[in-house]
Amino acid sequence: MDLLQEYVKDIASVARHFLKWFLLAIVSGTLVGIFISFFLNSLQYVTNLREHRPWLLYLLPFGGAFVSYLYLKFGKDSAKGNNLIIERINEGVGEIPFRMAPLVFLGTAVTHLFGGSAGREGTGVQIGASICSKLSHFLHLNKEDATILIISGVSSGFGVVFGTPIAGTIFGLEVSTIGKMRYESIIPCLLSSYIGTYVSTLFNVSHSHYEMETLSSQNPFLFYKVMACSILFGLMSKLFAELTHYLKKIFSDKLKKSYVKSFVGGLIIIGLMLMIRNRMYLGLSLPLLKEAFESPVVGYAFLIKLLLTSITLATGFQGGEVTPLFVVGATFGNFLAPLFNLPLSFVAGLGMIGVFCGGTKTPLASFAMGLELFGGGNLKYLFITCVISYVFAGKSGIYTSQKVQSDR
Numbered sequence: 554m555d556l557l558q559e560y561v562k563d564i565a566s567v568a569r570h571f572l573k574w575f576l577l578a579i580v581s582g583t584l585v586g587i588f589i590s591f592f593l594n595s596l597q598y599v600t601n602l603r604e605h606r607p608w609l610l611y612l613l614p615f616g617g618a619f620v621s622y623l624y625l626k627f628g629k630d631s632a633k634g635n636n637l638i639i640e641r642i643n644e645g646v647g648e649i650p651f652r653m654a655p656l657v658f659l660g661t662a663v664t665h666l667f668g669g670s671a672g673r674e675g676t677g678v679q680i681g682a683s684i685c686s687k688l689s690h691f692l693h694l695n696k697e698d699a700t701i702l703i704i705s706g707v708s709s710g711f712g713v714v715f716g717t718p719i720a721g722t723i724f725g726l727e728v729s730t731i732g733k734m735r736y737e738s739i740i741p742c743l744l745s746s747y748i749g750t751y752v753s754t755l756f757n758v759s760h761s762h763y764e765m766e767t768l769s770s771q772n773p774f775l776f777y778k779v780m781a782c783s784i785l786f787g788l789m790s791k792l793f794a795e796l797t798h799y800l801k802k803i804f805s806d807k808l809k810k811s812y813v814k815s816f817v818g819g820l821i822i823i824g825l826m827l828m829i830r831n832r833m834y835l836g837l838s839l840p841l842l843k844e845a846f847e848s849p850v851v852g853y854a855f856l857i858k859l860l861l862t863s864i865t866l867a868t869g870f871q872g873g874e875v876t877p878l879f880v881v882g883a884t885f886g887n888f889l890a891p892l893f894n895l896p897l898s899f900v901a902g903l904g905m906i907g908v909f910c911g912g913t914k915t916p917l918a919s920f921a922m923g924l925e926l927f928g929g930g931n932l933k934y935l936f937i938t939c940v941i942s943y944v945f946a947g948k949s950g951i952y953t954s955q956k957v958q959s960d961r
Contacts, residue, residue, distance in 0.1 A: 571740060574701075578744030581688055581702060585681045585709040585745070586752025592658055592680065593714065593758050596673060599666040600836055610826060610835070613667035614819030620660040621815040621869045631656050632811075634871075635675050636954035638682045638707065642729040643956050645700050649686035653679050660871025668835040669822065670861035671872025674714050678873075681710025681749075701738045704729075708742035709749035715875075716753070716760035720922035721746035727915045730956045734917075761839055763846045763883075765902035767930030768895075776937070778893045779903065782886070783938045786904055787945030789885055790911025793859050793878065794949040800867035811869050818868025822861060834858050838880045842905075845883035846898045855885040874951045875909060882908030899934075902927050907938040911946030914955060919943075 603609050624632045631637070631653040641649055661676040685706030689699035704725045712721020725742045726735045768775060808814040826832060833841045834857050841858070844850055851857075862877040886904025890897045902923070910919035916939040923935035948957075 574741040575744055577688075577692075577702060578705060578741050578748055581685050581705055581741075582709050582745040582748025583752055584684050584688070585706060586713055586749035587756070588654070588680050588684060589677050589710060589713040589749070590753045590756035590758050592661075592676060593673070593753070594756065595658075595662055596665055596837075599662050603666055603668055603836065607832070609666060610668040610823060610832070613669060613822060614816040616663040616667040617669065617815030617819045617868065617870050618812040620656075620663050620871060621812040624656060624660070624869075625811050627652060628656055632869075633954075635678055635952055638678065638703070639729045639952055639954040641682075641686075642700060642704055642707075642735075643954070645696055648690065649683050649703065651683050651687040653683040657871055661873075664865070664870045664872050665836045667819070668826070668832070669819075669865040669870040669872065670835055670838070670858065670877060671865050671870055671874075672837065672862075672876035672878075673873050674711060674875035675873030676871065677710035677714035678707050679710070681706035681708075681713075701741055704735060704738040705741035705745040708738075709745040712746035713749045713753045713758075715922070716750060716758070717922050717925040718743075718746040718750040719925055720918050721750070723921050724913075724915055724918040727918050728913065728952065728955070731914050731950075732957060761843065763843065763902065763905075763926065764898055765846070765927040765931060766896040766898045767928075768899055768934070770933060775895075775934075778895060779934045779937050780941055782889055782893060782895075782900060782903060783907055783941035784945045785889065786882060786885070786907030786938065787911040787942035787947075789855070789859075789881065789904075790878065790908045790942065790946045791949040793863065793874075793881060793908070794912055794946070794951050796859070797863040797866055797874075797951065798949075798953065800863050804868050815869040818864055818870065821864055821868075825861065825864075829857060834861050837876050839876075842876075842880045842883050845880075845887040845901045849891075849897065850884055850887050852888050855881045855888060858884065874912060878909045878912045878951075879905045882906070899931070902931070903934060903938045906935060907942035910939045911942040912951045914943065914946070914950040914952070916940060916943040 657676045657679045685702045689702045708721045708725030711724045712718040722742045804814050859881050882904035883901040886900035890900040906923040920939045
C-alpha cells in the first residue's frame with residue numbers, strides 16, 4: 554500500500570511539474586514567437602530595401618554610430634549581448650534588462666539595412682531571454698524557476714530564428730556551460746521552442762532550405778575524408794572566433810568611444826566593398842549560402858565573409874554570428890569539395906554545421922540542426938563532423954562567457 558501511495562505521489566508531482574511548465578511555455582513561447590516573427594519579417598524588409606537602394610551602404614558608419622550611442626546612453630549591460638545571458642544563467646542571479654529586446658531589434662535592423670555583415674540568432678536569443686526574464690519578474694518566480702524560464706527563452710528564440718525547434722531545445726540546454734546539459738530545463742525548453750516555432754508559421758515566417766547530397770557509407774575512404782574536412786572546419790571556426798575577439802580588443806584599445814569605433818568600422822567595410830566590388834557578402838549573405846550548395850563559388854569567399862563579419866561584430870554592430878558561421882562553413886566546404894573529390898552540396902552541408910559547431914561549442918545542438926535541415930541520410934557523417942570540429946576548435950568560441958564543466 555505504501556508503495557502504491559508513493560507511486561501515485563510521484564506521478565502527481567511529475568504531472569504538476571509538467572502542467573506548470575506547459576502553461577508557462579504557452580505564454581513565453583507565444584510571446585517570443587510573436588516578437589521574433591515581427592523581427593524576422595522586419596529583417597527581410599530592410600534587406601530588400603538595401604538590395605534595391607545600393608546607396609544605403611554609404612550610411613553604414615552613421616547607422617552604426619547611432620546604435621552604439623543608444624547603447625552607451627541607455628543600454629548599460631545590454632551591450633554584452635549573449636554573454637550577459639550566459640552569465641545570468643550560470644550565476645543564477647540578476648536580471649536581463651528588458652531594454653535589451655528593443656535595442657538589439659533596432660540595432661540588428663540598422664546593421665542589415667545599411668549592409669553590415671552579421672547574423673540574426675544573437676538577436677533572437679536576446680529577445681527571447683529578455684522577454685522571459687521580464688515574465689519571470691512579473692510572475693514573481695523564484696530564482697531557480699526564473700533561470701529555467703530564461704533558458705527556455707533562449708531555446709525558443711533560437712528555434713524560431715532558424716525554424717529548428719529540436720536544435721533550439723538543445724541549444725538552450727547546452728550553450729551556457731561547455732560539457733554540461735541543463736536537463737532540469739528540458740521540458741520548458743522543448744515546449745517553448747516548439748510553441749514559438751509554431752507561432753512563427755502563423756506570421757508567414759519562411760526559412761531557407763538546402764539540399765545536401767546523401768552519400769553511401771560503403772566507401773571505405775569516405776570516413777577519413779570527412780574526418781580531414783572536419784578538422785579543417787574546427788580550425789576555421791577557431792580562426793573566426795579568435796580573429797573576432799582580437800579585433801574587438803584592438804578596436805576597443807584604439808578607439809575608446811563606442812560610437813567612434815562603429816563609425817570607423819563602417820568606413821572600413823565600405824572601403825572593402827569598393828575593393829571587392831561584390832555585395833553578396835553583406836548582411837546575411839543567404840544567396841551566397843544557397844549558391845554554395847549548388848555550384849562552385851569564388852575560392853576565397855569564405856575568407857571575405859569571415860573578415861567582414863569579424864570587423865562588423867568587433868566594431869559594435871548588432872546581430873549574430875551563427876548565420877555568418879553557416880556561410881563561412883558552406884563556402885569553405887564548397888572550396889574543399891573538389892580537393893577531396895566529394896560532391897559540393899555534401900561538403901557544404903558538413904561545413905555549414907561543422908563551423909557552427911566549433912564556433913558555438915554546442916555539438917549536440919549542431920548535430921540536431923543538421924538532421925532538421927538536411928534529414929538523416931548523412932547522419933553518421935554529420936555526427937563525425939560535429940565531434941571532430943568541436944575538438945579541433947579547442948577552447949576558442951564566439952561566446953566568451955561560456956564556462957567549462959571541468960572548471961567547476
